Amino acid sequence: MQNHLESNVIRRVMVGTDRSETADQAVHWAAGFADRYDAELFVVQVVVPQYPFVTEFGEAEQTRAAGDNNELAHFARQVAGNRGHARVVIDADPALAIVRAAEQEAVDVLVVGNFGMAGRKEFLLGNIPNRISHSAHCTVIIVNTAHSTDEHASHSVRAHLSKGDTPPFEPPLVARATHIAAVMAKHGLTELFGQSNEPDMSIRCQRAKRLRAALEELGPIFSKLGQVLSTRPDLLPVEYIEELALLQSRVPPMTESEVVRVSEQELGVPWEDVFKSIDPKPLAAGTIAQVHRATLESGDRVVVKVQRPTARADIEQDLALLEVFAEKVGKRPALNQVIDMEAVFKHLSTSLHRELDFRQEADNIGRMQAVLADYDRLAVLTLTQN
Structure with a gap:
């Protein structure tokens, strides 16, 4: 690693943090590294939005982010002096936000800690340091902060060279989970269900519309989820049933x-x-x-x-993610007042697996043949593979 780095001029170093103790250890390590090369240090913090920008809560988040930027700038100057710079970004995908920030600042080396960056969203966003290392165009150093109790991070590091040297790889499940997380944040799904006794019907209808919009954006499988749920008034309030009934699976045909x-x-x-x-x-x-x-x-x-x-693989992938989501949030009392997440997942999984099995459909056709056997002008033909 040392030979590779010292053979190149290093003028700009960036480090990602969420201001947790362990993540800030990586900042101190990066500050020392930047000082060694007399390089500029850019400290970037990504704030994952909980509400859409256009809402009152979203505007409050942006105001808080501006305050965080001032605090982060002070921290950056503390660890790197006049060479320290700060940048706070609001983005649903921390990994890609850090990569984009590195590209915009034209940094030579990007430093991230290997612990404490994903927090409670880890199950949706995936392993942020690894995703950064496989997406960045510059050299990436992952600092081992997981078990360090000292003021500064452990000097055990792992370097990843540029894309030209290391083939990029992003597991499809992680990529899909990241997209789902981004869409959920964009449409404010964290506040969609609210309280089940919300008296204002217009607010309930608005939340239902936002849910439909999110499912449509997430694609055919989630549109199918909405369609299935629209037939279950025992699981969802009437406002959601009516809105989800409007969902259409807009899927380009196969060639x-x-x-x-x-x-x-x-x-x-x-x-x-x-x-x-x-x-x-x-x-x-x-x-x-x-x-x-x-x-x-x-x-x-x-x-x-x-x-x-790809139907079966796509469905199994999204069902796996939905199962994780159901396990994480299904036991929250406030949410369960509105929707039984375990029942939703079980119903959806059973329904989709039934639709994937065309043998069941062939059996139904066989039963229709028997029912229509006495009608000379009606016929049911099947062509199946044994």
Whole structure:
């Protein structure tokens, strides 16, 4: 690490902190490091918003952040003198906010502690130091502050070189969790449910609209969640039921080549052996599958339902995150007055797994065949893979 750093001119060093004791140990370490190279030191603190900027609470957060900036500037001057600079950023994603700040200040080395940066949002935001090390374009030094009790941080460090030297990697689950956290903060989900006895109907309706907007932005799986919940007045208040009923799964259709590829994988033979033609324009496209008109080699006209190749993985990923969320907040008394999180998750998981299993749908079609057997002008055809 030393040879790599000393072979480059280091003029600017940045360090991230949340002003916890352990995080500030990394600041002291970075100050000493910057002093060694006579470099400028930029101390950055990320404030994770709890409310949308446009709300009264959001404006109060921005006012507090301005005060935090003054305090942080004083701290930066204490540890680095005139070379110390401060920057407070309001952002739902601390890791990416620090990376962006480093790029904007054109820093040469970015320092972060390995403990005390995620706090209570760790289960959603993921491991911040590791995400920074894999996203930054500059050299990243992770300082071991986890077990240090001294005034300054332990000198056990881990260096990550630039992206050109170290292949970037961000686990999909962490990336998805980060996006969910950002959208939740953007729409103020922390205050959405409030008190169940809120007397003002307009406030309840406004909260319901914000929930719908968040679910729509989070994509098809969460839209499906809202659709499922809209059928359960036993789990949600009427204002939420009415608003969630408006959700639509706006999903781009699969391409014709994707439809053919999935069909051949499931059938085990070239699609031409079964179908004379498949209409490339779907009749409908949903979160899990889409439906196409087709003609069999026998000349029979049929409708084919094709499951999206990533549907199961996408659903399992979001269900895993929702299960963590349900475990974290489901036992809060105030929230449980409005919604039974455990029941919501169980119902959603069961419903989505049932929809993923087309064998159940085929069984239902078989039952319909038996019901309609006595009607000469009605027929139900199935094409399944054993």
